[in-house]
Amino acid sequence: MKKHIKSRSVKYGRVSVILTVLAVVAVIVFNATLSLMATRYEWLYINLSGEKAFSISDECEEYINRYVISAADEYNSNLTEAGHQKEKLTVTFCDDKDTIVSEEWQKYIHDSVYQIKELFPDHIEVEYLNIWEDPSTARELGVTSTTDIVCSFADRHETMNLRDFYIYDNAYSSIPVAYNGEKIIASCLMRVTQKDTPMCYFTANHGESFEGYEFMRTVVEAGYNIGFLDLFADEIPEDCSLLITFDPKQDLIAADKVSAVSEADKIEAYMNAGGKYMVFLSADTFVSGGRVNLEGFLEEWGIKYSHEKGNDGIEKCQLIKDPSNSLTVNGYTIISENASSGLGESVMTGLPSNNVFGNSTRITFADNFTKSEDGSYIATANGLTRVAGPLMVSHASAEAWAGGRAVARASDDPFVLMAMSTQECANGETACLIASASVEFASDDHMKSAVIGNSRTITGIFKYLGRENAPVDLVFSYFGSTEIEILTTKTANTVTVLLSLIPTVICAAAGVFVLVRRRYS
């Protein structure tokens, strides 16, 4: 027996093969175990930069604590009183953890979510859903891609796409220029925990254009759900918290012999019940003439768009030009100032002052509104008082052009670029009308810039209009520049040649030296 065990064929033959196979299997099992552990334990991933690429800001932490955690706690306290179990906020990634962590763009979002989870560990959970293994759950959550992220609380959920978390140069670009993760995550958590989801309706039967994706996204981030409204065919729904008319190509429809429907009357009734209405018009809106019904309605609220008769005899809006404060050579994309008194002061305090208006016209105030000492314009009718005032104005160097000539200068009185009109209604609500003299104010280029304030300003206005939990102070962060901008091609070629040749030549020289020396020693 002993002889058999010591025989070479056994000791170094079959037994050896078995031991070798066992050793290899042990290594495989060890690695598989470690890979499984890596999906659960963060310490198996060591960040070599020593700090998170995008840290959650104090503003974000405060926002989540104030509007998300408190809402969740309130909901849970009602549940526990009723004897039910508490609900937790869940952020679900639709892929395996190691796949997410290894993919650059998902990794930033994953890090942000984990940072938020570390700040609120008792309220937030992170889960991973394999949509191939569990397609029914994926379908329920509206997941369409492994890069989707779902925020859910109780019976509510919101699904976000990877692209939502980043800002791109244009709609077709695949390389993002900025990371907007904390705002998107925070606002999504807010939307699933808020008690009610107010509706924002865009009027859609006047040739309105909806190319401004970033503006729509800002509306959603403020906590609204978006709907579209045919103002002629439908009544303004009761759940409408905000009505927007964006760049209409046609006028409001008035009652006539054919139909008794007056869109202006519908909006008036909505406003008198405490509604909020935003209008975006520009000089281009009036290229074929005035909008009698719309302008008539606005004038009742104190807001007038300045017209000038052109060479063709048609009344057109003035176009504001300010080369001293313009982002473009032609001077028509101008930087505004915030109004410093009256209504403007109360709305714009704390909001950015570097807002941009492109192809802007000019707003004035109706003749029947009386100017008060603080710069507001007031009119009273039927026992109700309407107060109008500027929110943003041009610089004193601006000029209003019409018919190929400057017809007014802002040095006398700054041009109003965005105005507001309010009314304390009979039911105790406050109606608000916001009129913008530029459609391009809400364009994608201006809304996604971190340098100019349009996005934050719009969010701040939504907050003033009643969206207390609009994420005004959460901003996006630009990525570091990976482009080399000061290197000439000649320098690049020179460095390439030097780096390629010098080490190689040194190596070759050393080799020749050693070999020759060896040969002749």
Next chain:
Amino acid sequence: MFAILKKELRSYFINPIGYVFVGIFLLCSALSCCYTTLLSKSYDVSAYFMIMIIAFAILIPLLTMRLFSEERKMRTEQLLLTAPVSLTGMVLGKYFAAFSVFLGCMAASCINFIPLYVIAAAERGNLGYDTTFVGPITAQVIGGMIALILIGAAFIAIGTLVSALTENQLAAAIITIAGIVGFLAIGLVASFIDVYWIRVALSWISIFARFNNFVNGVFDVAAATYFASLAFVFVFLTVRVYEKRRWK
């Protein structure tokens, strides 16, 4: 083991092969770094690391093809097998000799990053506004270098085993190339497989899938262990091959 290591290191540099390898390695790394960064006007070095991994498929066999094949061809294998050193020590000595040459080349190739930092410093000086970041991401550079060293260690181990199996250096080189290319291609093949568990298994083995974390500036302990395990398994198999050969 150290005697074998020193002897092997010396043999790399008393023959042209060592200088040829170092020269080609540095030339390859300089060209790929400059092409993906300076000539592309980009600080992003991830493409450079990807190209180097593919270049390893050609470079590493140059380093490992003569490790054991030459001993067998020159009939000096018996001396090694009867030397007063354990088989494990002998194999490790040769392996670490090749790895040391490789490590030296990796260290020397770090000079390719110097122009990027110099240009970034010049750009930062020109900027009139605060920006988040300008220049190569050091975490990405460090992570990528660590990954290349670990992957190189694994590939050298593959080459060591193949070299031990044949006495023809050219055959050893070609088989090593095929083996390394096979490992690299596994991850690509995975995307064509419909069967979920096979796809997961192939992705688990894939070199590129485990490399991504490093180039994102994260030291993935599981991936590092995987590469080290690959090196261990192939070195272990080399020892077993020689165990069998000694006692045959």
